[in-house]
Amino acid sequence: MxxxxxxxxxxxxxxxxxxxxxxxxxxxxxxRGETLGLVGESGSGKSVTCYSIMGLIPQPPGRIESGSALxxxxxxLRCTPAEARAIRGKRMAMIxxxxxxxxxxxLRISDQLIEPLLIHEKISGKDALARGLEMLEAVxxxxxxxxxxxxxxxxxxxxxxxxxxxxxxxxRPELLIADEPTTALDxxxxxxxxxLIRRMQRELNMAVIFITHDLAVVSGLCDRVQVMYAxxxxxxxxxxxxxxxxxxxxxxxxxRSIPAIQPKGSELYTIPGLPPDLSxxxxxxxFSPRCEFAVERCRTAAVDLAEVAPGHAQACLRVxxxxx
Amino acid sequence: MxxxxxELHGIKxxxxxxxxxxxxxxxxxxxxxxxxxxxxxRGEVLGLVGESGCGKSTLxxxxxxxxxxxxxxxxxDGRDLTGASVRDLKASRRDxxxxxxxxxxxxxxxxxIFETLAExxxxxxxxxxxxxxxxxxVLMQTVxxxxxxxxxxxxxxxxxxxxxxxxxxxLALEPKVIVADEPVSALDVSIQAQILNLLGQxxxxxxLSLVFIAHDLSVVKHISDRIAVMYLGKIIELGxxxxxxxxxxxxxxxxxxSAIPRLDPDTERTRQRIVLLGxxxxxxxxPRGCPFHPRCAHAEDKCRASAPALAPFxxxxxxxxxxxxx
Numbered sequence: 168m169x170x171x172x173x174x175x176x177x178x179x180x181x182x183x184x185x186x187x188x189x190x191x192x193x194x195x196x197x198x199r200g201e202t203l204g205l206v207g208e209s210g211s212g213k214s215v216t217c218y219s220i221m222g223l224i225p226q227p228p229g230r231i232e233s234g235s236a237l238x239x240x241x242x243x244l245r246c247t248p249a250e251a252r253a254i255r256g257k258r259m260a261m262i263x264x265x266x267x268x269x270x271x272x273x274l275r276i277s278d279q280l281i282e283p284l285l286i287h288e289k290i291s292g293k294d295a296l297a298r299g300l301e302m303l304e305a306v307x308x309x310x311x312x313x314x315x316x317x318x319x320x321x322x323x324x325x326x327x328x329x330x331x332x333x334x335x336x337x338x339r340p341e342l343l344i345a346d347e348p349t350t351a352l353d354x355x356x357x358x359x360x361x362x363l364i365r366r367m368q369r370e371l372n373m374a375v376i377f378i379t380h381d382l383a384v385v386s387g388l389c390d391r392v393q394v395m396y397a398x399x400x401x402x403x404x405x406x407x408x409x410x411x412x413x414x415x416x417x418x419x420x421x422x423r424s425i426p427a428i429q430p431k432g433s434e435l436y437t438i439p440g441l442p443p444d445l446s447x448x449x450x451x452x453x454f455s456p457r458c459e460f461a462v463e464r465c466r467t468a469a470v471d472l473a474e475v476a477p478g479h480a481q482a483c484l485r486v487x488x489x490x491x
Numbered sequence: 492m493x494x495x496x497x498e499l500h501g502i503k504x505x506x507x508x509x510x511x512x513x514x515x516x517x518x519x520x521x522x523x524x525x526x527x528x529x530x531x532x533r534g535e536v537l538g539l540v541g542e543s544g545c546g547k548s549t550l551x552x553x554x555x556x557x558x559x560x561x562x563x564x565x566x567x568d569g570r571d572l573t574g575a576s577v578r579d580l581k582a583s584r585r586d587x588x589x590x591x592x593x594x595x596x597x598x599x600x601x602x603x604i605f606e607t608l609a610e611x612x613x614x615x616x617x618x619x620x621x622x623x624x625x626x627x628x629v630l631m632q633t634v635x636x637x638x639x640x641x642x643x644x645x646x647x648x649x650x651x652x653x654x655x656x657x658x659x660x661x662l663a664l665e666p667k668v669i670v671a672d673e674p675v676s677a678l679d680v681s682i683q684a685q686i687l688n689l690l691g692q693x694x695x696x697x698x699l700s701l702v703f704i705a706h707d708l709s710v711v712k713h714i715s716d717r718i719a720v721m722y723l724g725k726i727i728e729l730g731x732x733x734x735x736x737x738x739x740x741x742x743x744x745x746x747x748x749s750a751i752p753r754l755d756p757d758t759e760r761t762r763q764r765i766v767l768l769g770x771x772x773x774x775x776x777x778p779r780g781c782p783f784h785p786r787c788a789h790a791e792d793k794c795r796a797s798a799p800a801l802a803p804f805x806x807x808x809x810x811x812x813x814x815x816x817x
Contacts, residue, residue, distance in 0.1 A: 437685045
């Protein structure tokens with residue numbers, strides 16, 4: 168049984184202006200110990216997918232319209248609040264993009280770091296503190312017994328992200344969801360944090376969902392990558408397959424528009440147009456208005472993920488029909 | 492290279508730091524920019540890279556005289572901007588414009604696009620009032636926006652479109668130099684490519700000089716002729732873009748390039764990375780000697796004792812005492 172199995176998740180936001188279909192029929196599975204990259208541009212639904220699983224969608228205006236998310240057999244979308252609490256923060260944990268705003272500025276590191284332990288485990292304050300010190304040491308914070316008494320503002324961005332990671336991992340979760348944890352950091356610090364996540368992932372044998380807009384970040388970290396566009400998964404494959412033989416036109420376009428691999432001064436490939444307005448119905452393929460291969464039926468016919476090679480699925484009608 | 496359009500001579504921008512409310516006393520200063528000299532040729536694109544806090548944005552603002560430098564001179568097309576009168580400065584600003592990082596914050600939400608683009612034309616009396624609408628239309632087309640949108644407000648546009656408006660505003664006065672401070676950092680990859688292409692086209696077509704500031708070296712490499720790497724308020728390596736990216740000399744530049752994740756899973760999993768320890772030191776208490784020595788794997792006693800100056804090495808300039816040895 169996979170650790171996490173999400174089926175047909177739909178999360179819509181209802182506002183005065185209508186319904187925004189932020190996540191529109193997302194299904195995927197995650198095995199124990201597996202690292203999954205969730206890649207897409209802003210508004211593609213990658214964060215909303217994970218927020219829905221974590222139960223962090225504000226309702227209203229959000230509403231989970233359909234779907235299930237089985238975590239070790241328990242449906243996170245339908246279980247009782249008590250069941251959810253026993254999983255969230257204990258068996259699955261999350262770290263966020265902005266370590267400046269996701270720590271409580273009023274509390275010492277010690278208090279927020281051991282809070283999950285005090286809630287989820289029968290443990291004395293003294294033992295919890297000892298675990299906290301151990302954890303800080305493990306994420307590479309020097310002199311933890313002094314640092315643990317400090318407040319978040321006394322730390323740099325990279326150090327705060329380390330504290331966030333220590334906090335998320337202190338209960339030894341089976342699943343870590345990392346929502347762009349390195350986007351706000353400098354490249355040198357990003358390299359440190361990625362290395363840390365890789366090491367902790369191995370040590371604890373946990374599954375990781377790594378959300379990012381940066382394809383390069385997932386290349387060294389993830390076993391499998393899922394590309395999202397307009398609230399749907401358009402391609403999913405093993406990391407090597409996705410990088411070396413991308414099939415969906417959006418994945419290919421995304422890869423071509425990254426400057427790193429282009430010779431200097433050459434015109435960068437650009438995807439024409441803008442991502443679609445998710446409050447309008449999208450009958451066909453959501454990428455078709457911007458796709459250079461789109462034909463008439465792409466705009467009208469619904470399309471689902473279909474396997475093109477073992478473990479490699481994608482949602483383009485024309486690729487599925489072997490036309491491109 | 493032709494004669495430089497913009498020259499910086501020994502720019503220092505220091506901010507005093509005070510402590511206490513009643514008995515405020517000066518406890519030191521942050522040396523945000525600490526002795527930067529550069530020159531920019533006509534039509535040249537100079538990439539300025541470094542981690543947050545290295546002083547690259549302060550340097551940009553100092554060039555524009557938005558922050559007066561503590562010492563040093565900024566010379567634009569032969570005119571010294573430092574200490575220039577308000578009137579002279581205003582005249583010089585026609586030739587020197589800026590594009591900021593956040594297109595959500597740098598456009599006035601209460602002005603529509605027409606008003607935003609007409610304002611500089613009006614303030615600097617570039618053309619008769621009757622010609623303004625036509626010029627605004629041309630500007631919008633230059634940056635790839637349809638003149639139909641001229642009465643719309645910033646909130647009706649996406650981030651990439653807003654950055655186009657900010658670029659159009661900078662171009663309105665037909666400047667000789669544009670300083671762009673992280674103009675694509677807030678944008679998605681596909682939009683980033685559009686804006687990079689636009690900036691590339693504009694510099695070529697209009698023979699503009701551009702100072703392009705970014706923390707992302709791959710972006711900088713794509714657009715720049717030369718690259719300057721900053722660390723703790725100083726330039727530590729300066730030279731042709733391709734040379735610096737492919738054969739970095741300074742240990743910091745090497746670490747910076749090594750830290751960029753590669754798009755190729757096979758090399759990414761096997762390559763040796765140089766992982767820097769710790770964070771950059773506080774500019775309030777910069778280390779003695781070479782500013783990079785506490786994080787440098789090659790540091791020796793001499794690095795701790797004396798600070799290196801930029802010196803020619805391997806077709807570029809490098810500020811490292813051990814440049815020839817490592």
